[in-house]
Every structure is written in structure tokens, then in C-alpha cells.
Amino acid sequence: SIELTQPPSVSVSPGQTAKITCSGDAVSDQFTYWYQQKPGQAPLLVMYKDKERPAGISERFSGSSSGTTATLTISGVLAEDEADYYCQSADTSSIVFGGGSTLTVL
Amino acid sequence: EVQLVESGGVLVQPGGSLRLSCTASGFIFSVYGMTWVRQAPGKGLEWISYISSRGLTIYYADSVKGRFTISRDNAADSLYLQMNTLRDDDTAVYYCARSESERLAGDHWGQGTLVTVSS
Numbered sequence: 001s002i003e004l005t006q007p008p009s010v011s012v013s014p015g016q017t018a019k020i021t022c023s024g025d026a027v028s029d030q031f032t033y034w035y036q037q038k039p040g041q042a043p044l045l046v047m048y049k050d051k052e053r054p055a056g057i058s059e060r061f062s063g064s065s066s067g068t069t070a071t072l073t074i075s076g077v078l079a080e081d082e083a084d085y086y087c088q089s090a091d092t093s094s095i096v097f098g099g100g101s102t103l104t105v106l
Numbered sequence: 107e108v109q110l111v112e113s114g115g116v117l118v119q120p121g122g123s124l125r126l127s128c129t130a131s132g133f134i135f136s137v138y139g140m141t142w143v144r145q146a147p148g149k150g151l152e153w154i155s156y157i158s159s160r161g162l163t164i165y166y167a168d169s170v171k172g173r174f175t176i177s178r179d180n181a182a183d184s185l186y187l188q189m190n191t192l193r194d195d196d197t198a199v200y201y202c203a204r205s206e207s208e209r210l211a212g213d214h215w216g217q218g219t220l221v222t223v224s225s
Contacts, residue, residue, distance in 0.1 A: 090209035095153040
């Protein structure tokens with residue numbers, strides 16, 4: 001079965017660039033999706049098909065994928081970006097989430 | 107505006123049963139797949155089930171296979187999750203989500219409903 005590995009935490013100062021990685025064999029042949037979840041809220045899709053941004057998502061969010069690692073990049077980080085971020089992939093009959101990464105804005 | 111509203115979450119004893127509902131509005135429900143995802147307290151997201159737009163394709167996570175049943179009523183714009191033989195580790199917030207494809211957990215999510223399994 002698919003396994004996706006994320007760093008538990010990422011810290012960055014306001015205005016800097018945050019990179020959150022997601023590693024796993026599935027990343028190399030399936031699309032990766034990214035969700036943002038703030039405390040007490042439902043997840044929000046912020047990136048789909050590796051690098052496509054849904055309507056309404058800030059241009060500061062971008063995605064990339066190379067080999068077995070997908071990366072969500074947040075440029076010019078704001079305090080409001082502080083949240084948990086989850087990557088997600090799929091195989092033929094299941095969906096898998098990474099363990100999640102907590103982004104802390106220092 | 108896409109809206110998904112879950113209901114049915116309550117406190118239930120181990121071994122008990124429960125049916126969750128998710129009512130959709132703001133989009134043509136019958137053309138989208140739907141997914142249930144749960145999140146145990148303080149834990150990450152766990153996908154548990156997917157159903158295609160007409161209900162012809164259904165998938166389950168191993169953790170719920172044989173105990174949970176996903177279904178939908180397109181005439182009522184509603185998604186359901188029948189949960190049987192509940193265990194303590196089924197305690198979680200359960201989210202329904204709209205899925206453009208069976209590889210995407212959800213492009214729109216409800217606010218979730220809390221299921222607590224405890225004696």
C-alpha cells in the first residue's frame with residue numbers, strides 16, 4: 001500500500017518561503033494533492049495534480065513534483081498560513097494521506 | 107456555493123451502529139463522486155471510503171471494510187455512511203467531501219460530525 005512521508009513540522013519567519021515535502025513511491029507515478037487545515041476547520045484543497053491551484057487560492061502557493069518527492073511551496077509566508085498541511089495520493093482503489101506537517105510562522 | 111452538511115454524529119457504545127448523512131447543495135450532486143474522511147482527536151486525516159457518481163464504484167479503507175457501508179441517494183442529494191460494529195478507535199470527526207475523481211479526496215468539504223465510541 002501507498003505510504004507518504006511528511007516532516008512533522010516546518011518553521012519559517014514571516015515573509016520567508018516555506019517548503020513542505022511529501023515523499024513516497026506513489027509520488028513518481030500519481031498526482032499529489034495538498035490540503036491546508038486550520039484548528040477547528042475542515043481541510044481546504046490548496047493544490048491539485050501536483051501544481052494546479054484551485055480558484056481562490058493565493059498565488060503564493062505553488063506545487064512541484066520530482067521523482068518520489070512532491071513539494072508545496074508557500075512564498076512570502078503570512079501569519080494566516082500557519083496550519084497543518086497534508087499531502088494526498090492514490091492508487092487504483094484507495095486514497096492515502098501523508099501524516100501532516102505543522103507550519104509554524106515564527 | 108458548494109455546501110456539504112454532515113449529521114448523525116453522537117456518542118455510541120462499542121459494538122453499536124450509527125448512520126451518518128451528508129446533504130449537498132450548490133452543485134449537481136449526481137455527477138460527482140463523494141468521499142468520507144475521518145480525523146481522530148489530535149491525529150491526521152484518514153480516508154475511509156469513496157463512491158462514484160452513480161454508486162457503481164465503491165472503495166473502502168482496510169480499517170473499515172466489512173463494517174462500514176457507503177451509499178448515496180442522488181434524488182435527495184445525500185450521501186450516507188452506515189457504521190456497524192463500532193470500536194473505540196472509530197472515534198473521530200467524520201467529513202464528507204466532493205470528489206472530482208476517485209484519486210482526489212475532496213475539492214470541497216463539509217464541517218464534519220463527531221462520532222464518539224465509548225462505554
